[in-house]
Amino acid sequence: MSIKVIAFDADDTLWVNEPFFREAEEKFCSLLEDFMPAHAILKELYHTEISNLKMYGYGIKGFMLSMIETAMRISNQQVPISLVEKVIQIGQEMLEKPVDLLPGVEEVLQNLNGDFRMVLATKGDLVDQERKLKKSGLEKYFHHIEIMSEKRTEDFAKLIRHLDVDPEHFVMLGNSLKSDILPVLELGGHAIHIPFHITWVHEQVHHEVKHERFSSVENIQLAAELIRKM
Incomplete structure (x- = not known):
């Protein structure tokens, strides 16, 4: 792989x-x-x-x-x-909102666990993101957790250097083309877009993304199947 x-x-x-x-x-x-x-x-x-x-x-x-x-x-x-x-x-x-996992998330993490190093790469308030991660029950699946103030190309470059992995062996899964997909593609990594039905205006991208290392799938299960074929 x-x-x-x-x-x-x-x-x-x-x-x-x-x-x-x-x-x-x-x-x-x-x-x-x-x-x-x-x-x-x-x-x-x-x-x-x-x-x-x-x-x-x-x-x-x-x-x-x-x-x-x-x-x-x-x-x-x-x-x-x-x-x-x-x-x-x-x-x-x-x-105080509950943390509602999206369909299939834990099953996918369980299935991929052990075959890949898995990382949580999110942005936002440190305390709140740690709260949600703890409530989610998913922390045990991640080799590393990175809570960023921004998700720019330089932020992902720093993360990839820390993980000591070549970009070509790194794939990012996320719902935001702006924050999760485009910066990783720029670095030479792979990116899989999993659209969510609501996107904040600030995160919207108004052009079609075409790239040999880019894919868009309907859900996280399909993303996992795609990764195993890479």
Whole structure:
């Protein structure tokens, strides 16, 4: 086999994540419906999130702070403290969500375990990602766990060097073309896209990806079958 290391994204590849953010956005819009239509609130919130990425990074805590900042701005500092408390509650509820594994995930990890070195390569808030990994019960399957602040080409290059593997023997599985697929292909690795039905706007890629080391499959079971044929 040419593949020696399999790296898995976590959110929306191993377990459900993005729907919780969409649910939180709906609640946030309901709180501020007296100030602005929902579509305009979401536009303002997205602008705030992107502006804050360098400061807060990815994850629920940064999202919570961006909601508070957006509420203050669009209300011209007029929101009552009780509304701010409700926004914090939305964030806390997200942090307490259960970890729902996507279909077939644990079976695939069990099947691949022992034949490959398996790595968890995800980005986001360290504490929250560690919480989800612990709740998932999947930690035992991974040789190495890498929680990144970003998933750029240089971040994957650092990971691959740490694993002491040639890129041609490395494959990344994930739902984000932008964060999981394109950086790895650029380094000479293999990448398998497993689309999720919801993708955050910031992670969307608006062009077709064509590459000899790229594949797109419907689910993680098909990805595992493909890896064994590489």
